[in-house]
Amino acid sequence: xxxxxxxxxxxxxxxxxxxxxxxxxxxxxxxxxxxxxxxxxxxxxxxxxxxxxxxxxxxxxxxxxxxxxxxxxxxxxxxxxxxxxxxxxxxxxxxxxxxxxxxxxxxxxxxxxxxxxxxxxxxxxxxxxxxxxxxxxxxxxxxxxxxxxxxxxxxxxxxxxxxxxxxxxxxxxxxxxxxxxxxxxxxxxxxxxxxxxxxxxxxxxxxxxxxxxxxxxxxxxxxxxxxxxxxxxxxxxxxxxxxxxxxxxxxxxxxxxxxxxxxxxxxxxxxxxxxxxxxxxxxxxxxxxxxxxxxxxxxxxxxxxxxxxxxxxxxxxxxxxxxxxxxxxxxxxxxxxxxxxxxxxxxxxxxxxxxxxxxxxxxxxxxxxxxxxxxxxxxxxxxxxxxxxxxxxxxxxxxxxxxxxxxxxxxxxxxxxxxxxxxxxxxxxxxxxxxxxxxxxxxxxxxxxx
Numbered sequence: 001x002x003x004x005x006x007x008x009x010x011x012x013x014x015x016x017x018x019x020x021x022x023x024x025x026x027x028x029x030x031x032x033x034x035x036x037x038x039x040x041x042x043x044x045x046x047x048x049x050x051x052x053x054x055x056x057x058x059x060x061x062x063x064x065x066x067x068x069x070x071x072x073x074x075x076x077x078x079x080x081x082x083x084x085x086x087x088x089x090x091x092x093x094x095x096x097x098x099x100x101x102x103x104x105x106x107x108x109x110x111x112x113x114x115x116x117x118x119x120x121x122x123x124x125x126x127x128x129x130x131x132x133x134x135x136x137x138x139x140x141x142x143x144x145x146x147x148x149x150x151x152x153x154x155x156x157x158x159x160x161x162x163x164x165x166x167x168x169x170x171x172x173x174x175x176x177x178x179x180x181x182x183x184x185x186x187x188x189x190x191x192x193x194x195x196x197x198x199x200x201x202x203x204x205x206x207x208x209x210x211x212x213x214x215x216x217x218x219x220x221x222x223x224x225x226x227x228x229x230x231x232x233x234x235x236x237x238x239x240x241x242x243x244x245x246x247x248x249x250x251x252x253x254x255x256x257x258x259x260x261x262x263x264x265x266x267x268x269x270x271x272x273x274x275x276x277x278x279x280x281x282x283x284x285x286x287x288x289x290x291x292x293x294x295x296x297x298x299x300x301x302x303x304x305x306x307x308x309x310x311x312x313x314x315x316x317x318x319x320x321x322x323x324x325x326x327x328x329x330x331x332x333x334x335x336x337x338x339x340x341x342x343x344x345x346x347x348x349x350x351x352x353x354x355x356x357x358x359x360x361x362x363x364x365x366x367x368x369x370x371x372x373x374x375x376x377x378x379x380x381x382x383x384x385x386x387x388x389x390x391x392x393x394x395x396x397x398x399x400x401x402x403x404x405x406x407x408x409x410x411x412x413x414x415x416x417x418x419x420x421x422x423x424x425x426x427x428x429x430x431x432x433x434x435x436x437x438x439x440x441x442x443x444x445x446x447x448x449x450x
Contacts, residue, residue, distance in 0.1 A: 005229050007216025009388040011350065011423050013159045015304065015328070016363045019266035019275045021166055026267065026278045029285035029315060032075045033083075033092040034060050038320040039071065039130050041139025041446075044090045052079045057104030057259035059127045060093045066142045072127030074261040074283045076102040092317065095283075103258040111177055111254050116185040123181075126253050131246040131320070135224065135233050137446045138417030138439075147186045147240040149231050152179070154244045155193040155214060155221035158303040158422070162266035162323040164244050165196050166277065174251030176206055181250050182242065183208040191226040216388065224420045228389040233415040243321055265318065269304075270365045271297045271327035280318050287315045288325065296330035298368040304328055305422040306435070309368075331367030350382075350427045374431045377401075386423040391416065393424055397434060400441030405448055408441060418442075 036044035043064040048054060054077065059070030077097040085091045106126050111119070120143060123129040134141035141147075154164045168175055182188050188209040212230055214220040223241045233239055245263045252260045261282035268275045271293045280286065288299065292312060300307035301319050304326055310316045312327070344354035348364045383393035391412035399407035418435035425434040 002211050002213050004213045004215060007214065007220050007388040009385055010217030010219060011386045012217045014361065014363045015159045016365045017269040017272055017275045018160060019162065019268040019277055023277045023279060026280065027287045030097050031080060031094050031285045032097055032281065032283040033094040033317040034071055034283050035092045035317060035319065036061060036090050039140040041137065042130065046082055046090060046093065048079045050079050050082060054079060054095060055102040055104050057126060068124050068143060069130050070127040071130050072259045074281050106253065106257050108257040109254045111180045114184055119181045119184045123250065126259050128249055128253060128259065131249060133241045135227060135239050135241060136414035137442050141240055145238045147238050150182050150186045150188045150240045150242060151223050151227050152188065152242050152244055152247055153191040153221055153223040153226055154196060155191055156323060157218040157221040158305050160268040160324060160326045161303050167264035171248055174248050174255055177254050178247035178251030179206045179209050181254055189230050219420065219423055222420055224415060224417045225388055228415055235409060235414055245323065265322060266324035267291065268324055269327035271329060282318055282320050284318045285315045286318060289313050292327050296333050298328050298330045300326045305426060306419045329367035331369035334367065370431055372431050377430045377432065382427050382429065383424040386427055389420065397437060400437050403444065405445060408445060413441060413445060
């Protein structure tokens with residue numbers, strides 16, 4: 001019987017422009033780029049140079065601290081550019097794709113006959129191990145860690161997030177193979193939503209894998225929230241977290257013997273002309289300027305709460321962990337006469353400050369403005385209303401700001417990631433950048449403890 005966890009706290013934000021359940025083509029350039037910043041905590045070292053020929057599956061860079069962890073090229077072609085920024089920071093490695101793709105052959109493998117070490121070595125050889133993250137610190141993990149459990153959340157409930165159940169259709173075999181591979185290394189917990197019937201039934205056949213159903217509002221789909229309710233992380237413990245699309249990557253490797261980094265992303269948001277899904281390779285160069293409506297637009301790699309802004313009028317490269325690209329109004333052209341005193345029937349308010357709540361559940365067209373400036377932190381308990389974890393969010397943020405490591409540990413920093421505070425940042429009346437603060441706290445803690 002499937003375990004059910006009911007969450008009472010959280011907040012669902014319905015935005016206009018949800019992607020329709022069909023697929024369409026998008027304009028993709030001939031250049032693909034792998035960006036080290038997509039893999040938090042990795043110190044990249046380039047192992048190719050401009051002009052080199054690579055095939056799909058060849059490593060483009062490695063983790064300097066753990067050289068056995070490489071990161072595979074999504075395509076075959078010629079290394080066009082090794083892009084660096086300030087202080088020679090590696091920004092991306094760009095590959096100009098061949099017209100006919102070639103693949104590095106790793107050989108098909110029967111997962112049932114493999115040991116945990118065999119699975120680990122196979123992922124390392126194929127340059128896919130870096131897609132596994134860990135708690136504490138919310139970083140890309142390394143082969144020396146031994147997880148007490150592995151968590152996969154198939155529930156995406158952030159605003160405008162892509163539906164993994166739609167992405168999974170036709171790829172169930174690869175997903176089950178990927179789960180079986182992970183289950184060779186540690187107990188696997190698969191978090192699902194109450195409406196994901198196909199995923200609920202599929203995982204029951206995988207040994208050492210347990211399905212846990214989460215019922216509640218966003219952020220029930222956050223893997224950190226699920227870890228907190230299933231098997232919390234204490235000091236000295238490590239759990240691995242794997243996004244569901246990466247599980248597909250792993251399954252394809254064992255079923256085909258090749259690296260395939262094709263993923264299904266949602267193109268969503270009120271400023272997107274035709275919100276739908278598209279199959280795109282990781283690192284693909286996308287030109288979305290013709291896909292957007294006229295007007296000032298905030299184009300986001302990811303969802304509006306946790307994604308990062310990218311240029312709307314220039315090609316962008318698809319990030320390794322991105323399941324959606326969203327477009328919302330920038331808001332810099334908004335002109336609201338005595339706006340603060342108007343009833344605002346079309347604006348969203350958590351505290352019901354606007355009259356829009358009288359119209360029941362509706363989709364809003366919110367823009368990118370924060371509507372206020374940063375101010376002193378108010379201890380009002382508003383974080384707790386949207387943070388369904390057994391921690392004191394406001395006190396943890398204060399401890400991070402004060403750089404009090406002992407207090408941070410006592411307040412549960414080992415089991416949080418920046419995305420867990422995305423909704424708290426949205427409702428925060430102090431307008432603090434909570435996700436940035438948490439990221440800085442985790443980096444500081446990792447530097448001091450390790």
